[in-house]
Amino acid sequence: MRLYFAIAFAAVALPAAAQNNARSKKPWTPPKTAWGDPDLQGIWPGTDMIGTPLERPASFGERATLTEDEFNRKVELAKKQEEIDTAPYVSKNPLIARGDTFITCEQDPERCRDGVRIGPPNYWDERGKPNKQASLVVDPPNGRIPPLTAAAQKMAAERAAARRARPCSTAAGGCHDSWEDESLWDRCITRGLAGSVVPNTYNQGNQIVQAPGYVVFRNEMIHESRIIPVENGPRGNRPHLGQSIRTWMGDSRGHFEGDTLVVETTNFRPGIPIGNTPASGDVTIIERFTLTDANTLHYQLTVNDPATWTRPWTVAFPLRRDSKYTIFEYACHEGNYYMYNALAGARAEEKKQAK
16 A cells, blocks of 8 residues: 555656756856857858758748648658669659659750759759758748839849840750859859858858957858957957948858847848849848757848848758868869850850851
8 A cells, every 4th residue: 555655646746846857957058268258169061951941832821830741741752862862873864853742854854854954963962851940931920031122123024124135035044145144153253141051952061160359150152251250359349341342241240149149241242142132232131140059059140121122031040060061162163164064055056056
């Protein structure tokens, strides 16, 4: 009888003890640098989030996470992609991922012919890990980039009309009259601040290095490194550069709000692409870096460009620490055969059409 009561008492007492332990557990506190700032240093690749769409399907509404069935579908697609990537022989009619399905090369003749697709080969692409985050955009609540302003819509329509007016616009590969027809990425110049860190295809390494009064944020994608003065560091407050000085990556200034590093970047060159839209020269980007545990850095980026979008919008996702990740040199110019081949191929096609 005493044993019975002891067991019954323990069954009642254990949940209370667990609750006490939960209440007494201290919140995680990030380590500090020798000069007292939160220590964010390390290598933080965004590879795990490759495959999470920038925008959420409109049918989701404000639902920010996948259902179990939707998540399991992503797991099955990842398994199929793994089979394709690790196949001992290359198929002459390879399967290519398109959204939530796969199509053959023959089904995509504009971008794939004779087993060769336009774009990097499969072995360049890195694969993320299936997760339940429905989109990288987290605000607006529907996970979609806000509409363009009337002025930005007019500019987009004018750009589209100018492209359609060119004879080369009807060619399968589009226009390649000069280097100006190629994107900044194709020209190995930059993907801009947002494009350098938002997960996409490959080379998603990021590294943070700190010194008194400075934070360096280094992106593997097109070898970008921003040296960011920190206002509350020993170097003191530094204003932004004058408006006459503008760069593709902008001018960044940082400060700490508690344990969060907040970085404001202005002074962008007009036309830097964010998503698929050229931003205006008035765009401001606010980044927030917050350690949530020893191996997770929560990253948030807010775009505020009243000349281009009708309201600010925000992307957010976790970066996972990986001390074994190697950040390689992005030797883009040295191996940029695309530029030569695209322009030379267009000239050869012109000669063929002239005969």
